[in-house]
Amino acid sequence: MTRPRLGLPDLGVGVGLRVPHYRRVFAERPPIDFVEVISENFMLGGGRPRHHLDRALESYPLVAHGVSLGIGGPDEPDATYLARLRDFAANTGTPWVSDHFCWCGAGGAHLHDLLPLPFTPELVRRVADRARRVQDAIDRPFALENTSSYLTYRSSVLAEWEFIGEIAERANIGLLFDVNNVFVTAYNHGIDPIEFVRRVPHDRIVQIHLAGHTNFGTHVIDTHGGHVIDPVWALYRLTIELAGSVSTLIEWDDDIPELEVLLAEAERARSERDRALAARQAGSTSVDDRAIAAVREAARPGTSERDAVWHGWVQGGPREAAE
Numbered sequence: 001m002t003r004p005r006l007g008l009p010d011l012g013v014g015v016g017l018r019v020p021h022y023r024r025v026f027a028e029r030p031p032i033d034f035v036e037v038i039s040e041n042f043m044l045g046g047g048r049p050r051h052h053l054d055r056a057l058e059s060y061p062l063v064a065h066g067v068s069l070g071i072g073g074p075d076e077p078d079a080t081y082l083a084r085l086r087d088f089a090a091n092t093g094t095p096w097v098s099d100h101f102c103w104c105g106a107g108g109a110h111l112h113d114l115l116p117l118p119f120t121p122e123l124v125r126r127v128a129d130r131a132r133r134v135q136d137a138i139d140r141p142f143a144l145e146n147t148s149s150y151l152t153y154r155s156s157v158l159a160e161w162e163f164i165g166e167i168a169e170r171a172n173i174g175l176l177f178d179v180n181n182v183f184v185t186a187y188n189h190g191i192d193p194i195e196f197v198r199r200v201p202h203d204r205i206v207q208i209h210l211a212g213h214t215n216f217g218t219h220v221i222d223t224h225g226g227h228v229i230d231p232v233w234a235l236y237r238l239t240i241e242l243a244g245s246v247s248t249l250i251e252w253d254d255d256i257p258e259l260e261v262l263l264a265e266a267e268r269a270r271s272e273r274d275r276a277l278a279a280r281q282a283g284s285t286s287v288d289d290r291a292i293a294a295v296r297e298a299a300r301p302g303t304s305e306r307d308a309v310w311h312g313w314v315q316g317g318p319r320e321a322a323e
């Protein structure tokens, strides 16, 4: 049997650390339990990024989240990248390192996007084999995140929760479970988000992501801009009721708001988490049949376009240049 969360700590509720908030976060040190940084923004070392990383490390526990491994792509993981990631993990003391179930390019070309994978047994074997080797190479627990997606493959024969669960078990790695991505993917592909949450291996979840998205009526785009919507909060509580207490992080990358708004979102996560943990303790649920029906209804796409405003989005938010 797997130890819950692979024996990794519950860090509480944190936020993704983004450039527009650096000055105030470092000066005021608001009560955040931990921060997450995008590994690639800092792992080359030196300059202003290093200075800001040091300030973050002085202030909070920090977890490292990567966006460019492309573990399911045609090419093997880059050995130089992994060596740098290992050093970065050692320097920051991150309790785990995460990336995504995706591919990002081929033949040396990097598309700077998290492209979905076909859910096949062959890919399960390939990704699991690589994930195990990545975990060895970085000398630290490794976790992979379910992505949001906008296309599926005819060759897929597994459900997404089977695909990611089987890889996590085979490779003995953790899952970074992005609950908003579950909703976005469910909406775009007609999947039941409740079943997704119920069927994923809960003992493997080492961290949870929450974010807002943009609803265009016929489809949803994972913009990380705006508040977490109520059906996603319900899915989050259901996850916590099934998994127990898990480190939870708010991601906000587009239309980044004032710090107070981000902190309030983290506090909302804390209260939703407490509510779910209380229900779990009492052997009851905070997500009753009506709430489940409401989530399923919300995840059903409309038939006409809505006037959502597209702002563009870069994973991990605005970046600073190394000097």
Ligand SMILES: [Fe+2]
Binding pocket: 145, 178, 209, 251
């Ligand atoms: Fe995420």
